[in-house]
Amino acid sequence: MAKFLEKLFKKDVQKKTHVDMIQTTPLTEEQLHPAGANQMTIRPAQLIIGCGQSVGLQRDHNEDALFTLTSVIADGHGDHPFGLVIVADGMGGHRNGEIASGVSARAVAKLVLNKIYSHFLDYQETPIDESIQEILEDSINEAQKAVVHYAPGGGTTLTIGLILGEQVTIGHVGDSRAYFIYSDGRLQKLTKDHSLVQRMVDLEEITEAEAMVHPQKNVLLKAIGQPEPFRPDIQTHQLPHGGKLLLCSDGLWGVVSELDIFRIINSEKDPILICNHLVEAANEAGGPDNISVILVDFSGI
Amino acid sequence: MNSGTPETRSMTHPLDSREGLSQLPSGTVLMNRYQIQDVVGIGGMGSVYRARDLHFPNVLKLVAVKEMINSAPDPLVRKTIVQNFEREANILVTLNHPAIPKIFDFFTFEERSYLVLEFINGLDLEAILKRSPEPIREDQMIIWAIEICDVLEYLHNHKPEPIIFRDVKPSNIMINQQNHVVVVDFGIAKVFKFGQKGTMIGTEGYSPPEQYRGEATPQTDVYALGATMHHLLTHRDPRLEAPFSFADRPIRSINSAVSPELELIVKTALQYKPEERFPTAAAMRDSLVLLAKKTGALSRVNSGSLLMKEQTVKPVWQFAFEDEIRGSATIERGILYAGAYDNNLYALDATKGQFLWKYPVNGGVISKPLIAEGQLLFGSEDGKLYSLQPATGRKNWEFTTGAPIRSSPKYSEGHVFFGSDDKNFYAVNITTNRKSWAIPTEGAIRSTPFLGTDLLYFGCESNEFVCADFRGQVKWRFWTKRPVTSSPIVAEGIVYFASLDGIFYALDAKSGWVVWRFRMGKGSISSPSISNDYVFVGSADGYIYCVERASAREIWRFKTDHQVSGSPLVYKDAIYCGSADGNFYCIDIKSGRQRWKYTTGGPITGTPTALNDVIYIGSADHNMYAFMA
Numbered sequence: 001m002a003k004f005l006e007k008l009f010k011k012d013v014q015k016k017t018h019v020d021m022i023q024t025t026p027l028t029e030e031q032l033h034p035a036g037a038n039q040m041t042i043r044p045a046q047l048i049i050g051c052g053q054s055v056g057l058q059r060d061h062n063e064d065a066l067f068t069l070t071s072v073i074a075d076g077h078g079d080h081p082f083g084l085v086i087v088a089d090g091m092g093g094h095r096n097g098e099i100a101s102g103v104s105a106r107a108v109a110k111l112v113l114n115k116i117y118s119h120f121l122d123y124q125e126t127p128i129d130e131s132i133q134e135i136l137e138d139s140i141n142e143a144q145k146a147v148v149h150y151a152p153g154g155g156t157t158l159t160i161g162l163i164l165g166e167q168v169t170i171g172h173v174g175d176s177r178a179y180f181i182y183s184d185g186r187l188q189k190l191t192k193d194h195s196l197v198q199r200m201v202d203l204e205e206i207t208e209a210e211a212m213v214h215p216q217k218n219v220l221l222k223a224i225g226q227p228e229p230f231r232p233d234i235q236t237h238q239l240p241h242g243g244k245l246l247l248c249s250d251g252l253w254g255v256v257s258e259l260d261i262f263r264i265i266n267s268e269k270d271p272i273l274i275c276n277h278l279v280e281a282a283n284e285a286g287g288p289d290n291i292s293v294i295l296v297d298f299s300g301i
Numbered sequence: 302m303n304s305g306t307p308e309t310r311s312m313t314h315p316l317d318s319r320e321g322l323s324q325l326p327s328g329t330v331l332m333n334r335y336q337i338q339d340v341v342g343i344g345g346m347g348s349v350y351r352a353r354d355l356h357f358p359n360v361l362k363l364v365a366v367k368e369m370i371n372s373a374p375d376p377l378v379r380k381t382i383v384q385n386f387e388r389e390a391n392i393l394v395t396l397n398h399p400a401i402p403k404i405f406d407f408f409t410f411e412e413r414s415y416l417v418l419e420f421i422n423g424l425d426l427e428a429i430l431k432r433s434p435e436p437i438r439e440d441q442m443i444i445w446a447i448e449i450c451d452v453l454e455y456l457h458n459h460k461p462e463p464i465i466f467r468d469v470k471p472s473n474i475m476i477n478q479q480n481h482v483v484v485v486d487f488g489i490a491k492v493f494k495f496g497q498k499g500t501m502i503g504t505e506g507y508s509p510p511e512q513y514r515g516e517a518t519p520q521t522d523v524y525a526l527g528a529t530m531h532h533l534l535t536h537r538d539p540r541l542e543a544p545f546s547f548a549d550r551p552i553r554s555i556n557s558a559v560s561p562e563l564e565l566i567v568k569t570a571l572q573y574k575p576e577e578r579f580p581t582a583a584a585m586r587d588s589l590v591l592l593a594k595k596t597g598a599l600s601r602v603n604s605g606s607l608l609m610k611e612q613t614v615k616p617v618w619q620f621a622f623e624d625e626i627r628g629s630a631t632i633e634r635g636i637l638y639a640g641a642y643d644n645n646l647y648a649l650d651a652t653k654g655q656f657l658w659k660y661p662v663n664g665g666v667i668s669k670p671l672i673a674e675g676q677l678l679f680g681s682e683d684g685k686l687y688s689l690q691p692a693t694g695r696k697n698w699e700f701t702t703g704a705p706i707r708s709s710p711k712y713s714e715g716h717v718f719f720g721s722d723d724k725n726f727y728a729v730n731i732t733t734n735r736k737s738w739a740i741p742t743e744g745a746i747r748s749t750p751f752l753g754t755d756l757l758y759f760g761c762e763s764n765e766f767v768c769a770d771f772r773g774q775v776k777w778r779f780w781t782k783r784p785v786t787s788s789p790i791v792a793e794g795i796v797y798f799a800s801l802d803g804i805f806y807a808l809d810a811k812s813g814w815v816v817w818r819f820r821m822g823k824g825s826i827s828s829p830s831i832s833n834d835y836v837f838v839g840s841a842d843g844y845i846y847c848v849e850r851a852s853a854r855e856i857w858r859f860k861t862d863h864q865v866s867g868s869p870l871v872y873k874d875a876i877y878c879g880s881a882d883g884n885f886y887c888i889d890i891k892s893g894r895q896r897w898k899y900t901t902g903g904p905i906t907g908t909p910t911a912l913n914d915v916i917y918i919g920s921a922d923h924n925m926y927a928f929m930a
Contacts, residue, residue, distance in 0.1 A: 078812075164812070
């Protein structure tokens with residue numbers, strides 16, 4: 001037994017020295033920056049969340065809603081980083097747009113915190129008998145009920161990131177977006193817009209570039225609050241090591257290119273400042289719509 | 302011919318390089334990898350060689366190496382040709398169809414570009430026709446034509462751009478050893494045909510009128526297939542006749558054995574105006590299938606070409622054990638090891654299926670043998686884990702548990718890990734042959750463990766699923782409603798397994814949180830396998846499921862006629878899986894459609910093993926089978 005333990009230990013030590021000696025091709029500047037930032041091992045693993053919001057330059061009121069929560073419980077059982085981030089982009093006459101986005105974000109947060117977060121506060125840690133994806137789908141159904149009740153005729157997009165340990169589960173309806181930003185210099189769109197232009201792109205009727213300037217680019221095929229039944233997109237991914245998660249409304253991605261988004265994210269370390277810069281960039285590009293941005297930095301995960 | 306000025310030098314360049322058109326001598330090694338054996342064909346652009354892939358030193362892996370010599374005089378044109386070649390090769394690499402040779406590699410070296418392809422052992426239709434004094438028989442023609450339509454349809458539906466083959470003719474259609482069509486000589490070679498007759502490509506005699514105007518549509522290929530069929534059914538070479546004169550030579554006036562229906566199909570394909578031909582290759586295939594059914598000439602054909610392929614699949618070898626094979630085989634250094642209910646562990650020559658030795662124990666062997674640190678390890682119904690010498694079958698040592706061992710052993714860090722029906726999960730040091738630790742559980746452990754870097758996972762008959770570290774400390778447990786016999790697999794922080802409660806689970810590997818549940822029609826003891834974004838699992842409801850890992854969305858399900866308790870194997874672009882209906886299935890990984898099946902004499906419950914394009918599977922009919930992938 002002792003021998004076995006020793007062997008395990010040895011393996012660890014060997015691994016480290018081995019890694020140090022590996023020769024690789026020189027890293028690009030982009031790769032070096034995040035790699036340097038994450039060299040230190042951070043314990044317990046935790047999430048740093050920043051967010052930014054602006055009414056934009058051409059609208060008179062804000063119909064976007066956002067929600068963020070981050071928490072860590074670290075004990076003998078291990079680290080349990082928890083994070084919940086939500087972006088909702090409301091639409092509809094009177095004040096229905098802002099009500100729809102606001103009640104949706106609250107309804108989701110309420111159910112997720114009741115069912116999942118409360119589990120962390122339960123010393124017995126009784127197992128949850130539902131899956132994370134089922135709970136997230138239920139929470140979106142709650143948002144739907146809330147919109148029908150409080151903002152009839154209104155609607156909203158809803159993009160949720162639920163982070164538990166090393167896995168993030170994304171719930172999505174509409175055309176707000178979630179992206180992974182990898183430390184090796186890639187930006188990956190995780191969500192698919194439920195929009196008419198995206199459908200046309202899929203059918204190869206128009207190109208991505210044409211979609212960006214299409215007159216009907218605001219037409220959604222799926223939104224919270226719509227009378228017809230729908231199923232949200234739910235997916236779970238492993239967090240990219242040393243990477244980030246970005247959630248944003250079309251007020252950002254509609255006017256700032258993915259390349260610029262990526263550049264801004266890598267020009268700064270503090271997620272709050274990054275979000276601020278992203279909002280500024282959208283306003284500098286004319287700010288035609290409300291802008292909501294959330295950035296989650298996974299340190300030590 | 303003195304090349305004094307730059308002009309004359311460039312004029313004479315093609316001649317100079319023609320002198321350099323020498324073939325590679327056998328023994329030449331390209332890219333430190335492909336050893337030229339022989340010239341198997343000569344094309345307009347260079348030679349085709351049979352070569353050996355030296356990356357597989359222990360087996361003879363043959364590839365075809367197609368050489369294209371870039372003889373363009375102008376450096377800019379030469380560069381464009383190489384760029385076109387690489388662009389086309391990149392398209393071809395993405396093609397995935399049983400009738401298209403796989404492309405393994407391509408590279409350019411000086412003025413020669415090379416394409417490394419799957420080696421097709423067979424003859425082309427021109428050679429087959431030359432050898433036969435008689436025309437091709439109608440039955441055979443229909444089978445081949447359906448397969449050609451199938452691959453043309455695949456190419457024509459290629460996204461984003463349809464691929465028009467442009468050069469369907471007997472010499473471009475190979476028939477392999479299994480009597481299946483393989484189309485060869487793609488457009489790739491044609492980028493080297495600069496400046497010959499403008500942009501016209503295709504072979505005279507087989508090409509339709511519009512191709513001479515530079516047009517190429519799916520109907521172009523339909524016409525050329527019609528011309529090819531006309532040639533094969535009449536034995537009259539269209540290249541020796543006036544262009545577009547097929548109408549003057551009705552098939553039945555030359556070969557009265559051909560049915561009027563088939564004559565009509567060929568005639569339709571050969572219409573002068575494209576719009577009067579079959580609109581698509583699929584439409585032509587449908588007509589051929591309909592004819593095959595109607596005449597009864599092909600009672601074997603019932604729903605398209607894919608079903609026919611299964612009929613002709615034959616094992617490379619089969620070897621009969623003395624009782625049922627319930628487990629899986631392991632292959633190492635050319636030897637296949639597998640156990641059977643006849644209480645023996647067998648060693649066979651994996652390439653020929655010949656008996657080498659067997660080792661008798663006191664119970665059936667259903668676990669998959671393991672080779673680790675030069676030892677052959679396996680468990681038996683007699684409750685013991687055995688260690689043998691892999692070459693000779695002589696015993697090193699044995700380790701006794703209190704009940705049958707059905708869990709297959711796994712190896713890590715000097716230890717072998719396995720479960721037993723005595724409700725313990727063991728870590729045994731393979732040098733000292735002693736137990737390092739055991740994890741007691743509430744039920745028998747028949748699931749094979751998954752060993753990760755820090756944690757290991759296994760299921761129990763007591764409805765629990767256990768995650769432990771390598772010191773034997775349980776990190777978390779998860780309860781299902783019925784036993785977990787399925788063996789887990791971990792990818793990207795998620796552990797996947799099925800349960801007899803009818804649910805396929807995805808849990809967070811570190812914490813045991815349920816990420817998603819996928820409901821199947823019945824319980825399952827099948828073990829999942831993974832390919833990229835998808836996970837595959839069988840169920841007692843008779844289906845093999847393909848599920849997207851991120852979303853738990855069902856991509857496809859494949860129906861077998863009985864319970865699927867074996868586990869699917871992902872190999873290249875196909876899923877191989879047995880069923881209790883006795884069939885061994887090969888399923889296209891993307892579409893979930895059957896490519897072929899082979900019917901054995903008993904239920905199949907093991908997991909297939911693959912090595913060097915051969916798939917091995919045992920059946921309860923006592924036989925171990927080897928199939929070409």
